[in-house]
Amino acid sequence: MSSSLTKLGVAEARAGLIAGDFSSEELTNANLAAMEAGRGLGAFITPTPDIALERAHASDVRRAGGEALGPLDGVPIAVKDLFCTEDVLTTAASHILDGFKPPYESTVSQNLRNAGAVMLGKTNMDEFAMGSANITSHYGPVKNPWKLDDGKDRVPGGSSGGSAAAVAANMATAAIGSDTGGSIRQPASFCGIVGMKPTYGRCSRWGMVAFASSLDQAGPMTKSVADAAIMLGAMAGFDAKDSTSADRSVPDFGAGLGQNLKGLRVGIPTEYRIDGMAPEIDDLWAQGANWLKDAGAETVEVSLPHTKYALPTYYIVAPAEASSNLARYDGVRYGLRVEGEDLDDMYEATRGEGFGAEVRRRVMIGTYVLSAGYYDAYYVKAQKVRTLILEEFQTAFQNVDVLLTPTAPSPAFAIGEKMDDPIQMYINDIFTVPASLAGLPAISVPAGLSGDGLPLGLHLIAKPWDEATLFRAADVLERCASFDAEPTGMVG
Secondary structure (H helix, E strand, O other): OHHHHHOOOHHHHHHHHHHOOOOHHHHHHHHHHHHHHOHHHOOEEEEOHHHHHHHHHHHHHHHHOOOOOOOOOOOEEEEEOOEOEOOEOOOOOOHHHOOOOOOOOOHHHHHHHHOOOEEEEEEOOOHHHOOOOOOOOOOOOOOOOOOOOOOOOEOOOOOOHHHHHHHHOOOOOEEEEEEOOOOOHHHHHHHOOEEEEOOOOOOOOOOEOOOOOOOOEEEEEEOOHHHHHHHHHHHOOOOOOOOOOOOOOOOOOOOOOOOOOOOOEEEEEHHHOOOOOOHHHHHHHHHHHHHHHHOOOEEEEEOOHHHHHHHHHHHHHHHHHHHHHHHHOOOOOOOOOOOOOOHHHHHHHHHHHHOOHHHHHHHHHHHHHOOOOOHHHHHHHHHHHHHHHHHHHHHHOOOOOEEEEEOOOOOOOEOOOOOOOHHHHHHHHOOOHHHHHHOOOEEEEEEEEOOOOOEEEEEEEEOOOOHHHHHHHHHHHHHHHOOOOOOOOOOO
């Protein structure tokens, strides 16, 4: 029975708990066993079995007394190690946060806890969320559970690769990740799951380890679109502790699931057809448009000419914000300290040893573009281009309700490939970055397999605060694609 329990999504697990088919402790133990069996994937930095079983038991007691907390009561989930968790090691996958156990809980993880969710553990990630392959973690790379006969381990995507691998391999019913330039959606595509980034400000950033404050946003990583809607409903909400949190009510995100798309207008951006993209991805994109048309939608070609500048804009804005945010890691207050001859020497030694190569690279880039003589030439200009990208989206959304694109320009590649070429690594985000720069809600849905048998995702972008329409369209893609392939490295 334990194997079948680990295959359940959020909605199925919740239904089974309500019906009394199994207890939260049984469900949690099944997932903990799968986590142990799947340790070789490297998906978790810090498993928390004692906390999980304690919360599962408490959930069963509540349910027996008719006092279930909320929509996730008793459902076991994984938490990206970017979210501070009270008295539980929180590292952001960096050596510099060795031993850091926050005395507080992030708002998003607290909201999920308030809804009854059971935390299985903290998932591996790219260090400080900087990466698209989950190979920059101080704790080692995460392996994609999807494997081919060539014997090579593949990347799960990043930076939320541990969360994606945990869900894909049936080690967690669902997980949360963070998305700065595609860090939920791209690994969801690589691992064959659903990954969703809400509108910037929909979920509180309080208690999230910051990478780029104007871009970072928490979101769900799940086995279905319906599960993502349930998760987001529990995660979202205004938070006075976060100045970027929007004071907006949380709607029923799943209200439109199961409906057709009659009257919906779907934009197909011409600029997302890039040189070198695999024909199978272009074919899947066309198939996705046909699925939406068959459900009653109308497709419309739209132009977003500044799309080609999105990636360079992102890689100026994000490192600039990172260089500022990461200045706090100095060895004085928490985490790693490497002693030196004086204070400056201690700062240099701690940061030099504590940060990995990719983090150092981005801090250097960010410091450079913010420095005297270059601030106007790079950072200010990038912010102006960012505004133009947003305005183009706003213009497009005057005529369409959602946009359909591929999620990533390729399926998952082998660990070790592209590592020596940062530009090739950065191109993985080419389809996801524009929505992040504009703060728009977006979702990746598994829609097919590559010729080699690896997952490919389709990507939808919606208007600000219109997650309900996004889920409605994504639900149709999911039903039409009927993606039921399973990775060979799956545990349950």
